[in-house]
Amino acid sequence: MPPSQESSHTITQGQAGLAAEIYPELAKAAKPNDNLFISPLSLTEGLVLALVGARGQTESELRALLGWPAASHPEMHVREYDQFLTETGDKKVQLSVANSIWLSDELTFEPGYLEATREALGASAEKLDFGGDPAGSAERINGWVSEQTRERIPKIVDASGFNDFTAAVLTNAVWFKADWSVPFEDGHTDEFTRGDGSKLDIYMMERIAPMAYRETRDGQAVSLPYGDDGRFVMEVYLPKDAATLRRWERNLDAMSLNTGAQSSGAEFDLRDAQEQEILLRLPRFEARFDQSVKTALIEAGIPCAFTADCADFAGMAPGPLRIDDVVHATFLRVDEEGTEAAAATAVKIIVTGSRMIPAVPQMIVDGPFLMAIRDRASGALIFFGRIADPTPVEKSQ
Numbered sequence: 001m002p003p004s005q006e007s008s009h010t011i012t013q014g015q016a017g018l019a020a021e022i023y024p025e026l027a028k029a030a031k032p033n034d035n036l037f038i039s040p041l042s043l044t045e046g047l048v049l050a051l052v053g054a055r056g057q058t059e060s061e062l063r064a065l066l067g068w069p070a071a072s073h074p075e076m077h078v079r080e081y082d083q084f085l086t087e088t089g090d091k092k093v094q095l096s097v098a099n100s101i102w103l104s105d106e107l108t109f110e111p112g113y114l115e116a117t118r119e120a121l122g123a124s125a126e127k128l129d130f131g132g133d134p135a136g137s138a139e140r141i142n143g144w145v146s147e148q149t150r151e152r153i154p155k156i157v158d159a160s161g162f163n164d165f166t167a168a169v170l171t172n173a174v175w176f177k178a179d180w181s182v183p184f185e186d187g188h189t190d191e192f193t194r195g196d197g198s199k200l201d202i203y204m205m206e207r208i209a210p211m212a213y214r215e216t217r218d219g220q221a222v223s224l225p226y227g228d229d230g231r232f233v234m235e236v237y238l239p240k241d242a243a244t245l246r247r248w249e250r251n252l253d254a255m256s257l258n259t260g261a262q263s264s265g266a267e268f269d270l271r272d273a274q275e276q277e278i279l280l281r282l283p284r285f286e287a288r289f290d291q292s293v294k295t296a297l298i299e300a301g302i303p304c305a306f307t308a309d310c311a312d313f314a315g316m317a318p319g320p321l322r323i324d325d326v327v328h329a330t331f332l333r334v335d336e337e338g339t340e341a342a343a344a345t346a347v348k349i350i351v352t353g354s355r356m357i358p359a360v361p362q363m364i365v366d367g368p369f370l371m372a373i374r375d376r377a378s379g380a381l382i383f384f385g386r387i388a389d390p391t392p393v394e395k396s397q
Helices: 006-031 041-053 056-067 073-086 111-121 133-147 242-250 294-298
Strands: 092-102 123-128 166-179 185-194 198-214 219-225 233-239 274-283 285-292 319-334 336-352 369-374 380-386
Touching: 006 041, 006 056, 006 073, 006 242, 006 294, 041 073, 041 111, 041 166, 041 336, 056 380, 073 111, 073 380, 092 111, 092 133, 111 123, 123 133, 133 166, 133 285, 133 336, 133 369, 185 274, 219 274, 233 242, 294 319
Parallel strands: 092 123
Antiparallel strands: 092 166, 166 336, 185 198, 198 219, 198 274, 219 233, 285 319, 319 336, 369 380
16 A cells, blocks of 8 residues: 555655755765766665664754654655555566664664664664674675665675674665666767766767657756656756756755655656657766765754764664764666666664673773783793783883
């Protein structure tokens, strides 16, 4: 069953709001020739895995960024929303969305958090030894992401980022593959002008057919449907020049990306575009994006979640926790037959303050002690004695 209209609208609106906040921040840091391709769906659900365990100001900031009111708790309907999305009803369109949480085996997590993420987001949970086996932990998480994205994103985390302070990694993976409703047939090599103005010879697919098309003083736009019913589409927006592209990206927060809203009248909404016959040339291409979005999220409005003396994830685990990093990776391939795209998001949660201490016997040598140096082969006792005043020494070079 589809989710309620209200919750569906709120979740979709949250994705649009997040994109409008975070994309301009990423664009400011990007170089002219950088591909910048994100998945608002994946980023949203990765953050929602953290939102379920957030409290106080941390929860308030996350809800404000997503535009999700606490009164209606739209996060509790994400699983229904994902089910509605993935049941495409079209054999030419495939979409999968998966969530999983990876938990430190040295920390006790709130049963309510585990139940809520499972029920609301369909998230599986697995214990990992981040400190004792960082390589194995990274391999397990990366293996899951690779499987969920059909190997398009083989890696999202690195073992070097794991230690005894790692409390959890919250992951989302999205995979999409669809055939065009009308495939491209003809094509030829043409010249493409890159972001820095340099020229590149690239293969251009070509189609002459009726399409939803719009032309304004700022540029052109076209909507390309997938599958038999056109439920899913790719929209392409071509600015008239580089300055217009920069203005679009800079002012994205002032434009509505939420095409689910009624009569948004937004720059990036082609629902009302008139269908007419046009000649379209589109590059056949493959693009990837893989980087931390931590700085962009902080600038977008959730600094508290990353700050030790402010973050509150008491709903997740009793220890002092904060988000250490949010990594986002995407893949996009477009050719004559259709489109394949994948995305993964990893939210790394760490313990702040004191180091996590496992429930094992402890020996804290903080007073006078006896020590021995011996040869175990012969039993010879080479040194033995008491140390009551251990004078500090410099580390050997």
